[in-house]
Amino acid sequence: MRRPPIELHRGELRVTGSSLHLDATRRVECAFVSHAHGDHIGRHDRTIATDATLALMRHRLGEPKRRPTEHLPASFRAPFGLGELTLELFAAGHVLGSAQLRVTRNGVALGYTGDLCTEPTHAAEAAEVMPCDVLVVESTFGHPRYVFPPKDETLLAVRKFVDDARSDGATPVLLGYALGKAQEILKYLSDAGVPCRVHPVVHAVNKVYEAHGVPFPNVKALAPDEGPGFDEVVVCPPHLARSPAMRGVRRRRTAILTGWAIDGSRFFKGVDAAFPLSDHADFPSLVRYAKATGAGRVFTVHGHEDELAAALRKEGIRAEPLKEQTQLELI
Ligand SMILES: [Zn+2]
Structure with a gap:
């Protein structure tokens, strides 16, 4: 054959x-x-x-x-x-x-x-x-x-999570892979005028994106031992949520962004919500x-x-x- x-x-x-x-x-x-x-x-x-x-x-x-x-x-x-x-x-x-x-x-x-x-x-x-x-x-x-809801719906749900956390005085923390997922949510939020802070690993990938024509107007790297501002959203890779760069991020309300969220948020430890945002x-x-x-x-x-x-x-x-x-x- x-x-x-x-x-x-x-x-x-x-x-x-x-x-x-x-x-x-x-x-x-x-x-x-x-x-x-x-x-x-x-x-x-x-x-x-x-x-x-x-x-x-x-x-x-x-x-x-x-x-x-x-x-x-x-x-x-x-x-x-x-x-x-x-x-x-x-x-x-x-x-x-x-x-x-x-x-x-x-x-x-x-x-x-x-x-x-x-x-x-x-x-x-x-x-x-x-x-x-x-x-x-x-x-x-x-x-x-695995049937994902329309992306616009998912992004609106993430935006509501962010707004609710901020109005409760908590810092919204969104967990997503450093390459791809992080940039997708950052692009959405930063273009909408929402100020964001990112883990330095994400910041380094953003620099490559920017060199290829994808700007992130309202995004800064987290400074060591300095927390984000009261209205800022933090974006970080899931495995670095407890890393030293995140030490200054207090009163967190955390959501993970992944297609696996379809399986239910109970599969993710230490998060308050899971959204099926997939690449x-x-x-x-x-x-x-x-x-x-x-x-x-x-x-x-x-x-x-x-x-x-x-x-x-x-x-x-x-x-x-x-x-x-x-x-x-x-x-
Ligand atoms: Zn891939």
Whole structure:
């Protein structure tokens, strides 16, 4: 039987019969990096990514000390050759610079979404549909129970949480990942004139966003041992809520911003509220997206692969989870 055009090789995704890896975390000869979240990046001999992703990677990984890395910046919708492959990037709408990749070989187009958010966000390029024959789609929220309310509704609920806390004399603390989630809520609040203070880790990522044309007009870094002003909102990554930089933040009222909030706030310790603000597509959006690409064959990866593949099969699409043994069976 023929091998699929993409395979899992020692836990890393690779375009079959080529040296092109996708979001490899171990060092490889050549990798496309869809975006700069930690579980998608590594130091490679050659890295293909958007300018913004390369800048965010440099910020997160620092400059290599010994073996140099060759960076190949790529723009959206500008096809280029790599050996016998033609590559083209499409915006993924997940975080700044996030991209999907379409690889065309012998007239067959293989699409890889990376992490995908089809609903417009406040701090990433709007996702584009990537027409292809074979699609590899992420399935983080690929279970039917993950249906997110409209983003505007969620943002209004966060705004109400913030206003209520402030009128009670408490400091609203919003917990979100340093790259992507933090910028989305900051963009929303700061553009609305709400003054914000951020953990220094978030502030450093904001600087990269600002260098790429996304300003945050009312945002300052938390100063050591100095609390926020009475009307300021604090934004911090969840794992740093008790870090020294947050020492001066008293009378907190805390909310976490994550798609997993659909599972209920009881799953999050030490928070007063949880809001399903996600930078991933929910289940209906993933199904809609896979259909919109026109792909006749779909492989699901990362998350609820079985449930999403089953849903796509119900839609008449040949779909299956991409697993290491899938490749062995198909050879
Ligand atoms: Zn991600």
